[in-house]
Amino acid sequence: MFTPVIDAVGGSLGLSALCAILPLIGFFIFLMVLKMKAHWAALSSVGVALLVGIFLFKMPANLAFLSFTEGVAFGLFPIVYIIWMAVWVYDLTVKSGRFEDLRTIFSKIGRGDMRVQAMLIGFAFGGLLEALAGFGAPIAIVAAMLLAIGLKPMKAVLVTFVANCAPVAFGAMGIPVTTGGLLTQIPGEQVAAMAGRQVSLIALIVPFILALIMDGTRGVRQTWPMALLLGITFGGGQFLASNYFSYVLTDVVACLLSLICGVAFLRVWKPKTPEDQASEIDASTIHLSGDRAFLALFPYLLVVVVFSITSLWKIGVNIPAALKSTDIKVQWPGLHGHLVNQAGEPIPNTIFNFNWLSTPGTILFFCGLITVLVYSLAAKNSNGEYPMSFKAGFSQLAEGAYKMRYSALTIAAVMGLAYVMNLSGQTASIGAFLAATGTIFPLLSPLLGWIGTWVTGSATSANALFAQMQSTTATQVGVSPTLLVGANTAGATLGKMMSPQTLTIAANAVNMENGERKIMAQAWKYSLGLLVYICIIAYLQSTPILGWMVVG
Template sequence: MDTFTATTTAVGGSVGLSALVAILPLLTFFIMLLGVKAKAHTSALSALLVSIIVAVIGFKMPVGLTLMSGTQGLAYGAFPIVWIIVTALWFYQVTVESGRFEDLRLTFDRIGGGDIRIQAILIAFCFGGLLEALAGFGAPVAITATMILALGVKPLRAAVTVLVANTAPVAFGALAIPITTAGTLTGENPAHIGAIVGHQAPFVAVLVPFILLYLLDGFRGVRDAWPAALVIGLSFGLAQWWSATHFSYELTDIVACLVSLGVAVLFLKVWKPRGTEAFRERIGIEAPRATEGLRPVRVWMALLPYLVVVGVFAVGKLWKAGIDVPVALKKTDIKIPWPVTSGHIVTSSGKPISGTTFNLQWLSNPGTMLLIAGLIVTVLYMIFHENGRYRLGFGQSVAQLWHCFYRMRWSALTIVSVLALAYVMNFSGQTVSIGTYLASLGGVFAFLAPTLGWLGTAVTGSDTSANALFSNLQHTAATNAGLDPDLMLAANTSGGVVGKMISPQSLAIAATAVEMEGKESEIFKRVIPWSLAMLVIICTLVFLQSDLISWMLP
């Protein structure tokens, strides 16, 4: 079979015209979702079809290579992405089936002083950030959405809350793998890139708790509980800055989440929000049961599943004493050269691209770690119960895994279709054409640089993928424009942070978690204004950091 090299001038010899044609699949998705009001999986399949047509006719990619590029995306979407989400939902179901989740609700009620708005911030922002730091790939959204829904928050509000909350920690998610990817691909120091991100992401982190209050209870919520939002957001942002700059960029989110959660607990001991009962009445949530009878052992057992999660991921991602566990797990990965595409999609120098090798992370991926954590919790709940109360049978637990697979079927179709779309757009040159056009706009590029990360994450659902797509482009464009390459790489990462909430993958995960399958367009309409607003903030900040306030960079 002949080889194929993607070019950014495939259509009419023009970067601009190629970019214009390349954006058609994305327009198709959002027009179908918002204009036609089609279901998410129908919209994704329509966009995939358009991307295939554009790849073959517009970008002259052979049909066989185009179709097989899509199948690799399908495979990656199924494993690990869908696998991670299914196991995250299953893990939550284990706590529900055991009866311990109600105790967890009461525990958060006690910590948050009975205020659901504060509880939701602690769960979505602080705890969700910790899950993002360790797992990423949709698991935080899936788990925290179900937790907030169980508090009594309405489905749409719960979905929007967790999507917006999942912005601040994304840059340093999964032990800062997006930043490590950017550094590895460009030869730059990832620690320095991480430090620059640490001078950008906190500006978003400080705002997010205020936005969450507004989403949950409008301006009344902000007026009633703004001190808590300020303390949580400020402590998170400062810890992010300190860890990324002076400690470890890989551990930034873990430090920030633990600090903000600890500070919040201490602050709520001396301050109580106003309007707690009025908010419950407005949204029709019953008053909580008394927590006086919530004995320490019940609190401990309610928190146990999440302590196990943190422990399993800490060992899997960080443990190097005696045996380097992360390296040992990585050695179990199976590299599969993808049929037809491997060796036949090449760079302009004739070198095969590395992306056509499928990495089957059957043991090292977050989904398998969540499965292991869930099985450990199941066994512990089988052993430690109160005279039959809270007992969970092993068969009962495993049966829930099948239930979660069935429940995810349509969302899974959406996710694998979106990943197939991303792979076709990436391998054919459509995505890079859009990026190259934006990079060609001269001095204004410093302002637009975060837009590339935003676009890449919106398409793929991953800040890591966005950096894989655009890091070299950002580096080259910055060098040509006389800008700091590390600043542009950080800008790509920070832009991706606010693009994740509108990605079809994230929308499908959130919709499934709150049982709103097929209503992703409603969620999208609620989150897109916040995504755009925060993107403008990041674009402005990066533009200023490139010149007027360059002194603030490390």
């Protein structure tokens, strides 16, 4: 039997917390100073966490290694599985040639104004990609698309970065939120609802920042009606979906709502477009039939419909409950029952939930199958313009697995690191020490999430590293754990544009060889400015001023 204690090192909380943070400091040094690849940095940090857990926190070696294996298993399923399936659905649109039609749709609806197109492509469409793919793919795709319509490389990157802030919290079908909930034992729906009440306030101002980046104060003056509409509809969609609908569809709902409203608004409103803001692509000369437009949007519309049914349908058959009933609870061998809390009760994190059918990954797999079928049938009448077959569709599945092999290894290692730190007591020790900051801690809470994404490049990894710490500290200082886990998620969305991985992806997408430092020199003010904004919101939500916004 092993019971984690917060003052394991010399009976001192301060010394224990200092030792407990060594794996995180190690991760930063391995990644940022020694320039290791992310997966090697994560695995090296696991080694540090195991040493600290075994020799300083006195966790039996076998339990420490078993904690790591459970974390790896959780990283691979459901997290990597969901991402793999989401990327597959997106890849099918590219492989079939439908993605080019998707680009044309956005060029046509922007009415030739690059500022409006930047909002629609970067914000609405980029969010849709983030909802499905995540993990850097939307950054590369959107930056390249903006470059194609005429933006300068630096401007294309900055627009992409800022636009990507709003959807990251619910990216890859809500994986960052799901991770935070599972690690803290707070229901994912509750974490999502709280995060939705924070990141929606970021979404509200993002279109105005995009207009400012594109064309300074003139851009804001001339496009503010569209910026206001997109901010309200995107933020409102995030709030409604995360609180009252299905949080895995939060970004999809927000993006489609803002896109539909934006397109409708452009039928009655046209911005005054200066010559230097006119798009280089004349989409008016490109004919796009209704069938082509529908098929380009088909996978995304299908995802909304299928997830709506599996999340909400309770007439006759309670589909969500039926899917949930297939979950298999696995008491992790050798670990469950050997880790107990101070009351002698088994720690719940040692039960692995194998939700093979109810996981969004399996639902996305069926969406992918339907997409392959529809695209294959449509290909027969396309004269080779839109090639697709079952063989090609499934080859994309294999290619996707190969393409994300290192990302998968990184995620699995980071989850293993999180489990070792959580179950050995390291995270609780850091949390208890941070509680000494008292009621001021909520002001700093989003900063931890920001640091997590800055170092790892992933909001999911940021929640894996810090969600449990946030929850523990919240209990210590007397504020809602849900509030601080949500704040960690919100802060994590803003650190992505400063992450080395993201900077490299963006630089390559716009052909800025070795341009990472130049991009960072321009991006930091937007990242830190928005971080201060969300820190203030999180703090006010911990006080009576905005306390009414807290879930639960």
